[in-house]
Amino acid sequence: MKQLLTLSILAMLALGCKTQKNAETGKLADPSLAKLNVSFISIGSGINHDALKAYDKFIADYEKNHGVDLQFEVIHWGREGETDYCFKLAELKEKKQADFIAETQKVLKGKEHVIVSENFRCRENRF
Numbered sequence: 001m002k003q004l005l006t007l008s009i010l011a012m013l014a015l016g017c018k019t020q021k022n023a024e025t026g027k028l029a030d031p032s033l034a035k036l037n038v039s040f041i042s043i044g045s046g047i048n049h050d051a052l053k054a055y056d057k058f059i060a061d062y063e064k065n066h067g068v069d070l071q072f073e074v075i076h077w078g079r080e081g082e083t084d085y086c087f088k089l090a091e092l093k094e095k096k097q098a099d100f101i102a103e104t105q106k107v108l109k110g111k112e113h114v115i116v117s118e119n120f121r122c123r124e125n126r127f
Contacts, residue, residue, distance in 0.1 A: 086122035
């Protein structure tokens with residue numbers, strides 16, 4: 001009986017969840033996910049400050065060269081300077097989003113202590 005009750009509750013929760021589809025692509029969209037997340041992490045020795053500076057410069061140059069004001073959140077979450085850059089990229093068309101992500105990966109390729117993730121849930125600011 002408990003199993004039937006549990007299954008019934010789970011079914012009601014699943015049916016009650018609303019999903020949205022992107023009108024252009026038809027893909028399901030989760031508004032809580034960021035299109036791009038760049039994490040500057042530390043494993044005991046602080047973050048890669050050179051990579052962070054290079055990425056800040058890349059963002060400024062991208063905005064200037066493309067005439068766009070990128071909306072993103074900078075989240076400081078660790079005790080050694082760990083920082084996430086969280087982008088929804090709603091201000092860019094889909095092609096430009098893909099270009100920005102590709103350029104981000106190129107700028108940060110091979111940099112230590114940097115993780116680039118797509119369709120990622122941004123962490124909450126801890127400080």
